[in-house]
Amino acid sequence: MGFDMGHKDRRKFIKLGLYSSAGVLVGSFYAFSKREISPELKKYEDLLKFDWGFIVDTTRCIGCGACVRACKIENDVPDTYFRTWVERYEINNKEIVRVDSPEGAIESFKSNNYSDDIVKAFFVPKLCNHCYNSACTQVCPVGATFHSPDGVVLIDKEHCVGCGYCVQACPYGCRYINHEKGTADKCTLCYHRISKGESPACVNACPRNARVFGNLKDPKSQIRKILHQRRYGLLKPDLGTNPKCYYIGLDLEVK
Amino acid sequence: MKDKSHIFFIFSIIFGLIIIAQIADWLLKPASFDKFGHYRWNAVGEIQSQKIVNQNIKVCRECHKDIYQIHEKDAHYNVPCVDCHGAGNLHVAFHKGGKGAKNISVKQAVLKKEYNLEGCLYCHRKLAARPSDFPQIDVEQHFKFLNVTDQKTKCTDCHNPHEPIFLLTDVRNSRLHPIVYKCNDCHNKPVKSSYSDVPNHPKIFECKDCHAEIVNDFSQRPHHNYVECRTCHLFHKENETIGRIYKNGNAKFCLLCHEKKSFKSETYPPKIEWPSHISKIGYIKNGDEKTCLNCHSNQIHKMVLGNGKSPHKGNWRKEHKNFAFNKTTNKMNSSCSLCHQKDFCSSCHKLEMPHPGDFAEVHKDMIQKKGKTLCYNCHGRQFCAACHE
Numbered sequence A: 001m002g003f004d005m006g007h008k009d010r011r012k013f014i015k016l017g018l019y020s021s022a023g024v025l026v027g028s029f030y031a032f033s034k035r036e037i038s039p040e041l042k043k044y045e046d047l048l049k050f051d052w053g054f055i056v057d058t059t060r061c062i063g064c065g066a067c068v069r070a071c072k073i074e075n076d077v078p079d080t081y082f083r084t085w086v087e088r089y090e091i092n093n094k095e096i097v098r099v100d101s102p103e104g105a106i107e108s109f110k111s112n113n114y115s116d117d118i119v120k121a122f123f124v125p126k127l128c129n130h131c132y133n134s135a136c137t138q139v140c141p142v143g144a145t146f147h148s149p150d151g152v153v154l155i156d157k158e159h160c161v162g163c164g165y166c167v168q169a170c171p172y173g174c175r176y177i178n179h180e181k182g183t184a185d186k187c188t189l190c191y192h193r194i195s196k197g198e199s200p201a202c203v204n205a206c207p208r209n210a211r212v213f214g215n216l217k218d219p220k221s222q223i224r225k226i227l228h229q230r231r232y233g234l235l236k237p238d239l240g241t242n243p244k245c246y247y248i249g250l251d252l253e254v255k
Numbered sequence B: 001m002k003d004k005s006h007i008f009f010i011f012s013i014i015f016g017l018i019i020i021a022q023i024a025d026w027l028l029k030p031a032s033f034d035k036f037g038h039y040r041w042n043a044v045g046e047i048q049s050q051k052i053v054n055q056n057i058k059v060c061r062e063c064h065k066d067i068y069q070i071h072e073k074d075a076h077y078n079v080p081c082v083d084c085h086g087a088g089n090l091h092v093a094f095h096k097g098g099k100g101a102k103n104i105s106v107k108q109a110v111l112k113k114e115y116n117l118e119g120c121l122y123c124h125r126k127l128a129a130r131p132s133d134f135p136q137i138d139v140e141q142h143f144k145f146l147n148v149t150d151q152k153t154k155c156t157d158c159h160n161p162h163e164p165i166f167l168l169t170d171v172r173n174s175r176l177h178p179i180v181y182k183c184n185d186c187h188n189k190p191v192k193s194s195y196s197d198v199p200n201h202p203k204i205f206e207c208k209d210c211h212a213e214i215v216n217d218f219s220q221r222p223h224h225n226y227v228e229c230r231t232c233h234l235f236h237k238e239n240e241t242i243g244r245i246y247k248n249g250n251a252k253f254c255l256l257c258h259e260k261k262s263f264k265s266e267t268y269p270p271k272i273e274w275p276s277h278i279s280k281i282g283y284i285k286n287g288d289e290k291t292c293l294n295c296h297s298n299q300i301h302k303m304v305l306g307n308g309k310s311p312h313k314g315n316w317r318k319e320h321k322n323f324a325f326n327k328t329t330n331k332m333n334s335s336c337s338l339c340h341q342k343d344f345c346s347s348c349h350k351l352e353m354p355h356p357g358d359f360a361e362v363h364k365d366m367i368q369k370k371g372k373t374l375c376y377n378c379h380g381r382q383f384c385a386a387c388h389e
Helices: A002-032 A066-075 A135-139 A165-169 A201-205 A222-229 B004-028 B041-048 B057-063 B065-071 B081-085 B089-096 B117-124 B139-145 B212-218 B251-258 B276-281 B293-299 B316-327 B359-370
Strands: A052-057 A084-092 A097-100 A118-127 A145-147 A153-155 A176-178 A183-185 A211-215 A245-248 B174-176
Touching: A002 B004, A052 A118, A052 A222, A066 A084, A066 A201, A066 B081, A135 A145, A135 A165, A153 A183, A153 B041, A201 A211, A201 B081, A211 A222, B057 B065
Parallel strands: A052 A245
Antiparallel strands: A052 A211, A084 A097, A084 A118, A145 A153, A176 A183
C-alpha cells in the first residue's frame, strides 16, 4: 500500500516538477526575449550587388600612420589595440630581418633600427583580410560573427559572448577583445561609412593612395582595374583562407 | 495492451520536450536570426547606423573653398584635411547647426591648427623604409644647411602646408617637374594642347628655370633642333638614383642614333661605322671606357659638372698649376698623387687628369692618324690654353 502511494506521489511530483519547470522556462523566455526593431538601412538584395575588396600598395606606403590614427578615432578603438597597423621590415646586409610596429605606428616611426647597413626596407600596412573562407567565423559558438551579404566579416556586438575563440583562430592577428564592451572586435572596413557611399576611414586618410577600396563585383571599378594591371600577393595564401585584401609589391619576408 | 500506456507516456514526454524546444528556439533566438544566414540580420543595420567621424574632403570644401583651391593645386593635393586637422565631425556638426549642435562646445568645435615639428615628420622624417621618391627631411642636416639655430623652429615657419612648394624663391609659381610628373598623372584623357595654352594652369618647372646657362648654350649647338633635354637626361623613377639626372655620355647611348645600320636613313643623323670608328682612331683600345663626349662634347652643350657649379673656382687650372709647382720641391717630377689620392681626379672626370696615363705615347699618334693639327678640332678652344698659356 505504502509502496503504491509512494509510487503515485513520486509520479505526481515528477509531473508537477516538469510542468512547473516548463512553465517557469516559458515565462522567463517571454520576460527576457527582446522583440527589437532595427533600422535596415539597405536591403539584402542591394547588398548582394557588392563584394568589397581592398588593395594595399606597399610600394607607395610611407608609414606615416595617418590610417592608424584615423581608424582609432573613427571606431573608438581602445588604447593598445589596433584594427589596422603599419609594420616596418628592415633587412641589413647580413640578411637579418627586423620587423617592428611601435604602438601600431600610430605616432609613425622615429628612427631606423639599423644604423647604416640597411639593404632593403619597406612598410606593410595590415588590416583584417575579410577572407572568403575565414577561420574566425567558423569557430564562433554563438553565430555572432558572420559574412555580410556584401562580403565583409562583421561582429554582432549584441550577440557576442566574448569567448575569444575567433581571436585565436585568426591567423593574421586582426581581432582583439574589447574589454570595455566585453566583446570581440575587428576591422569592419568601416561598414557604416561604406554603406553610405564613403570610403573607409583609413582609405580616406591615406595621403599617398596606398590603400584602395572598391567593389570586386563591378568590372569597371578602380580596384578591378588595378588588380588587372599590377602584380599582387596575398598574406599566408597557403592557409586557404582566401583573403580579399590584395598586397601590391609584397615581399617574401612578409607574413 | 496493458503496456501501451507507458509507451504513450514516453512519447508524450518526447513530444512535449520537442514542443518546448521549438518554443524556446522561437523565443530565445533573436529576431531576424537565420533570415539570410546563420547570423542576426538586424546586426548589419546596427553596424550601418554607426556615426561617421572622419570627414571627407568634399565636406570641408563646402565652406573652405578658398583654401581648397590653393590646396588642390600643390604637392599636398592628395593629403586629406583629416590628416592634419583632426576628424572634424564636431566642427562640422557645430557649424552646420541642427539637432546635435547644442551639445557641442565652441572649444570642441575648433580644429587642430598648431603644429610642432613632429606633425610634419610623421610623413617627412628620413627613414630607410620610405620610398626614395618621397621627399624626406633629416632635420638636423636641414637646420644645419639653413643655419637655423633655434631647434624649436617649426616647419610651418617657412613652408605653408597648403602650398608647400611655394617657397620664397624665383620658382614659386612653378609646381610640377616635367620629368617627374606627367600630364596623365592629373588628366584622365590624353592631353593635346600644351599647358602654356591653358589659362590659370599651374606652371610647370622647365629646365631653363634653373639651368638657363646650359639651355642657352645648347640652343646654339647642332643637337638643338633634334633632341630635347629629356632625350638624353633620363630620369630614373622608382629606384635609388631618383632625383638624379642621368648624364653619363655612354657610347652605347649615342650609338642608338649614330650607328650605321642597314635599316636607317643614310642622310640624317650623321652615322659612323661601329666599332671600326674607334679602331680607326687607334688610340682607344677595345673595352676602354672612353665616351663619345671625350671628343664630341662641343656638339652638345657646355659640359659643366655639378649642377652648373664647377668645384674649381675662377681660373683654377692656371692658378692650381702655379700653386702646385711652388709647393713641390722636385719640380721635374711633380704629380697629383703628391697631394691627392690616386683616384682623386678620376672620381669626377672619369679619366686620369690632367692627361691620361698613356697621353704622351699615344696622343701624338692619334692626331697624326686623324690628320688633325689643331687641338680644338676635338677640344674647346680654351681647353689647352687654360693650363699651357
